[in-house]
Amino acid sequence: DTGVSQDPRHKITKRGQNVTFRCDPISEHNRLYWYRQTLGQGPEFLTYFQNEAQLEKSRLLSDRFSAERPKGSFSTLEIQRTEQGDSAMYLCASRSGEHSYGYTFGSGTRLTVV
């Protein structure tokens, strides 16, 4: 069990560019979440996958954002045409089945849009 891995740890991009982040959850966890944290705020829910199915998307997830979890294993979060307001820490978390309360978070990807 190596925990939840996120790649890259840091990303600096120019406004208007596309970026993609990857999350590798704990292998036996079928539930995967993406959160975003901005300065001075707590993590905010973005989207949820159960296996490969994306079951909920927050209204924070504009049409420039897309997330996938092919084959129910790793997940990717893509932001198209990045804006300065997208600068944040993007956190991935996973958990196992219905009777598990605890999430395991990754270390996050820090995105800076310049």
Next chain:
Amino acid sequence: DQQVKQNSPSLSVQEGRISILNCDYTNSMFDYFLWYKKYPAEGPTFLISISSIKDKNEDGRFTVFLNKSAKHLSLHIVPSQPGDSAVYFCAAMNYGGATNKLIFGTGTLLAVQP
């Protein structure tokens, strides 16, 4: 609409004394509450949780108290240690909901002075 509130952005205590971190919530559907600890540049790590059917849960130096009628919970750390210095997030979930997403407060920065 901030459903989970942590009204103290920061708290400073002396080593060995008690730290009390507070959290209020507004959504009556929340039935499970968690505390997470976060160091800079790392993801949140799970600390302790409590179900709405209980009013207290202890784990070593950490105790969480829940007052459902007041929609208030608190985290007590006794005795406080310098290594406890971090940002603490309160989070809530509707366990009966479809996604079990966490709703976080804005965090309290705890500084334990040696």
